Amino acid sequence: MTTITLVTGASRGLGRNTALSIARRGGDVVITYQSRADDAQAVVAEIAALGRKAVAFQLDSGDVQAFGPFAQRLRQALEENWGRSTFDHVVHNAGHGDYALLADTAEAQFDRLVDVHFKGVLFLTQALLPLLADGGRIVTLSSGLTRISYPGYGVYAAVKGAVEVLTRYMARELGARGIAVNTVAPGAIETDFGGGAVRDNAELNRQFAAMTALGRVGVPDDIGPMIASLLAPENRWVTAQRIEVSGGQAL
Numbered sequence: 001m002t003t004i005t006l007v008t009g010a011s012r013g014l015g016r017n018t019a020l021s022i023a024r025r026g027g028d029v030v031i032t033y034q035s036r037a038d039d040a041q042a043v044v045a046e047i048a049a050l051g052r053k054a055v056a057f058q059l060d061s062g063d064v065q066a067f068g069p070f071a072q073r074l075r076q077a078l079e080e081n082w083g084r085s086t087f088d089h090v091v092h093n094a095g096h097g098d099y100a101l102l103a104d105t106a107e108a109q110f111d112r113l114v115d116v117h118f119k120g121v122l123f124l125t126q127a128l129l130p131l132l133a134d135g136g137r138i139v140t141l142s143s144g145l146t147r148i149s150y151p152g153y154g155v156y157a158a159v160k161g162a163v164e165v166l167t168r169y170m171a172r173e174l175g176a177r178g179i180a181v182n183t184v185a186p187g188a189i190e191t192d193f194g195g196g197a198v199r200d201n202a203e204l205n206r207q208f209a210a211m212t213a214l215g216r217v218g219v220p221d222d223i224g225p226m227i228a229s230l231l232a233p234e235n236r237w238v239t240a241q242r243i244e245v246s247g248g249q250a251l
Helices: 013-024 037-049 064-082 107-128 154-177 193-200 202-210 224-230
Strands: 004-007 028-033 054-058 087-092 132-141 180-186 242-245
Touching: 004 013, 004 064, 013 028, 013 037, 013 224, 028 037, 028 064, 037 054, 054 064, 064 107, 087 107, 107 132, 107 154, 132 154, 132 224, 154 180, 180 224, 193 202, 224 242
Parallel strands: 004 028, 004 087, 028 054, 087 132, 132 180, 180 242
Antiparallel strands: none
């Protein structure tokens, strides 16, 4: 049976690459986007060109009140497009970068980071559990910055650290249903995330490349295929793990 994977925040960057990587491996995909409807539909078209099926939905991953209605829309889409009442995988990719020194962090920055990266992961998972098939997979996204420190990234990294703990607890509590739950922690990646800082700031790019064993920062093609492979049947016995994909950052 063809797998169906939900990838949040998949209109661009790592989410887009992950969705396409899943399609290249023979899976169908449901993607979400916050505001870039045109970009999301372009991803759907790319997946269709690969011979796979995809649909896109708008979702603010920091708005808990939207999760119930989203789950209902997803249930309908599963029935209409696949003749199924369940799907197989969730990749919690949606997120944003908002960086400041701890002394300068505003409460609004803090709240939005928590809402999107931590609270949203928990309550979206909760809303989707009735639709997630037994034996399914959940992947959360963390960061290499939970293992090392870099000034200005403190709150972002702390919230991602909370996601790592949440991931282990989800793995424990959902294990009875055969659901494996892992977190993937990318290192510095060249995307438009965080305003494109790593991609566009040559000095920041150089600094992260210099602390990486493989001598460069990452690109989306370093991450998306790895996540897709983690969803494959041969990785069914991997759960409750933090898997860093950083090229050997700060060893």
